Amino acid sequence: MNDKLDSIVERADRALATMHDASETLSALRVMRRSVDGLVTVLVDGTGAMIDLELEPDLSRTSVRHLEAAIVATASEAATEALRQRARILEQMQSSLSGT
Incomplete structure (x- = not known):
C-alpha cells in the first residue's frame, strides 16, 4: 500500500511542477511587433x-x-x-498532465 501512495504523491508532485512551469512561462511571455513602416512598436503580455x-x-x-x-x-x-x-504553452501543459 505504501508503494501506491508513493506513486500518487509522485504523480501529484510532477503535475504541480508542470503547472508551476507553465505558469512561470505564461507570466514571462512577451511579444513585440513593429509596424511595417517602422513608426510603431508594441509590446504585449501573455494575455495580449x-x-x-x-x-x-x-x-x-x-x-x-x-x-x-x-x-x-x-x-x-x-x-x-x-x-x-x-495556447501552445497550455496545450503542452495539458499533454504533460495527461501523462502524469
Whole structure:
C-alpha cells in the first residue's frame, strides 16, 4: 500500500511542477511587433494586453488616421501571436498532465 501512495504523491508532485512551469512561462511571455513602416512598436503580455507602445520621434509627416491604423494593426498582430503562444504553452501543459 505504501508503494501506491508513493506513486500518487509522485504523480501529484510532477503535475504541480508542470503547472508551476507553465505558469512561470505564461507570466514571462512577451511579444513585440513593429509596424511595417517602422513608426510603431508594441509590446504585449501573455494575455495580449498592451504593456508598452513606442512611437518614432518624428511623426510630423504622419496623419493621425495612419498612425491610429498602424497602432491598432501592430497591437492586433502582437496580441494574436501572444495568444497563439499562450495556447501552445497550455496545450503542452495539458499533454504533460495527461501523462502524469
